[in-house]
Amino acid sequence: MNVKELLSRHAAGQRDFRNLNLIAANLRNLNLSGANLSGCNLTNANLTRTNLSRANLTDAILTGAILTETNLTGATLANATLSDAGLGQANKPGATVSR
Numbered sequence: 001m002n003v004k005e006l007l008s009r010h011a012a013g014q015r016d017f018r019n020l021n022l023i024a025a026n027l028r029n030l031n032l033s034g035a036n037l038s039g040c041n042l043t044n045a046n047l048t049r050t051n052l053s054r055a056n057l058t059d060a061i062l063t064g065a066i067l068t069e070t071n072l073t074g075a076t077l078a079n080a081t082l083s084d085a086g087l088g089q090a091n092k093p094g095a096t097v098s099r
Contacts, residue, residue: 003027010035033071 001009003025006017010032019039027042031051038058045065053073061081 001017001020003022006020006022007030009017015034016036017040018036020037021041022045023041024044024046025042026046027050028046028048029050032055033051033053034055035052036056037052037060038056039060040057041061042065043061043063045062047065047067047070049069049071050067051071052075053071055072055075057080058076058078059080060077062077062085063081064084065082067085
């Protein structure tokens, strides 16, 4: 699934996007609130200013991802790989991050 299809499906109400390969995807400035992105590979993805509030990123790979000013309010990042991820100024109140 490409980014355009993901956005179209999200706009239509779909929220389950588990295990997608989104390596180096440009998801900048998008609204993906409430999306289930568990197990997704988001290595080197650009998530700058993306709304991921209440998103499920359990087991997601975010190595090298850019999360500057990303809204992670209420998001779940349990077991997510965040090595080298740029979390500068990310809004993360209520986000759950655990290993």
